[in-house]
Amino acid sequence: MDFGSINIVVLMVASTPILLAALGEMVTEKSGVLNLGVEGMMITGAVCGFIAAVETGSPTLGFLAAALGGATLSMLFGLLTQVFLATQVPAGLALTLVGTGLASLLGQNYQGRTPPRVPDLDIPVLEAIPVLGPILFRHDAIVYLSLLSVIAVWAFLKFTRAGLILRAVGENHAAAHALGYKVKAVRLAAIGFGGAMAGLGGAYISLVRVPQWTDGITAGIGWIALAIVVFASWRAGRVLIGAYLFGGITVLQLNLQAAGARVPVELLSMSPFLATILVLVVISARRHGATNAPAMLGRVFHAS
Numbered sequence: 001m002d003f004g005s006i007n008i009v010v011l012m013v014a015s016t017p018i019l020l021a022a023l024g025e026m027v028t029e030k031s032g033v034l035n036l037g038v039e040g041m042m043i044t045g046a047v048c049g050f051i052a053a054v055e056t057g058s059p060t061l062g063f064l065a066a067a068l069g070g071a072t073l074s075m076l077f078g079l080l081t082q083v084f085l086a087t088q089v090p091a092g093l094a095l096t097l098v099g100t101g102l103a104s105l106l107g108q109n110y111q112g113r114t115p116p117r118v119p120d121l122d123i124p125v126l127e128a129i130p131v132l133g134p135i136l137f138r139h140d141a142i143v144y145l146s147l148l149s150v151i152a153v154w155a156f157l158k159f160t161r162a163g164l165i166l167r168a169v170g171e172n173h174a175a176a177h178a179l180g181y182k183v184k185a186v187r188l189a190a191i192g193f194g195g196a197m198a199g200l201g202g203a204y205i206s207l208v209r210v211p212q213w214t215d216g217i218t219a220g221i222g223w224i225a226l227a228i229v230v231f232a233s234w235r236a237g238r239v240l241i242g243a244y245l246f247g248g249i250t251v252l253q254l255n256l257q258a259a260g261a262r263v264p265v266e267l268l269s270m271s272p273f274l275a276t277i278l279v280l281v282v283i284s285a286r287r288h289g290a291t292n293a294p295a296m297l298g299r300v301f302h303a304s
Contacts, residue, residue, distance in 0.1 A: 008135045012143055013209055015247025017042070017201035017218075019146045021225035022232070022239045023153055024197025029229055030157065031190035032170035032296035036092030037077055038198050039222025040099020045070035045199025046206040047103040050115055050213045053203075059118040063142065063203050070199020071192045073099055078191040082184045085300050096222070103215075110213045118142070118208050142204050147240075149197075154236035166190060170294035173301045183301050198222065220273060227276040230283060233292040249275050 021038050028035050048069030053062025077095045080086040121144065123137040157163040168176045169186045177183050205221070206213055224246050232238030253268040261268070 014251045015244045016146045017204045019243035020201035021198045022228040024194035026229045028190045028194035030170045031166050031187045034088045034298040037095025040096035041070040041195045041198035042202035042222045043103040043218045044073045044099040046202030047107040049203025050206040053115045057116050066199040066203030067196040071196040074191050074195025078188045107213045115207050150236050150240045173296050
């Protein structure tokens with residue numbers, strides 16, 4: 001069995017869509033909104049990005065279309081929960097169903113087609129470093145973007161006034177409203193950002209990781225991203241660790257299948273989700289497992 005092929009380069013490619021979607025969901029939840037429609041936004045981004053890239057021949061336009069598609073679908077969730085004050089959990093689940101159905105409809109004429117190749121963006125000088133250069137500095141731009149996003153989200157939430165307001169809205173929306181902050185506007189912006197990041201993650205699957213279009217191409221990665229936010233205790237650095245941990249499990253099960261391991265394929269395919277359930281059970285069993293969650297997470301805001 002060749003475990004040497006389970007290398008860091010493959011791990012980074014597998015982890016990037018999880019990282020992008022989980023970062024977007026973390027920002028959304030920091031504002032006090034629980035959006036369970038990550039899977040729907042991801043697959044919408046996947047199909048929008050694939051169609052745009054195929055029709056224009058430009059992967060860049062594909063990723064832009066994916067971000068726009070994910071953000072647009074997220075606004076449907078925002079309309080339901082922030083304007084019509086619908087309960088967030090069923091609205092998020094409905095969003096997943098809508099996104100899955102919409103992607104299947106839009107992508108039916110693109111089955112089996114190949115998108116334009118996303119070029120690698122080698123970093124001059126650094127890519128020539130022995131051993132580390134080929135591993136860390138010879139990736140496409142989205143891999144670098146995902147890593148920079150971790151730093152940007154961390155700095156935004158910790159050091160900026162806008163980040164402080166977003167966290168205040170998530171911790172006590174009534175107090176934030178009393179201070180004059182636009183709670184719904186802040187939450188809609190966070191929802192839109194989460195949708196755009198999920199869309200980018202989905203497009204990375206259809207344009208880079210697979211790359212082709214098939215129904216259900218995201219294969220539950222959106223649900224894993226949701227679990228990683230809890231695993232990471234709503235902290236950007238831990239989201240990075242969680243995304244690469246689950247990305248590694250995904251790569252490992254694919255390599256075991258390719259190596260002909262005497263384990264049922266169905267069981268290997270389930271392994272990332274079994275690991276997700278196990279991690280959530282362990283976190284829930286801890287005494288202070290979810291104390292870092294935003295206090296207003298999932299609660300509807302009524303302006304008085």
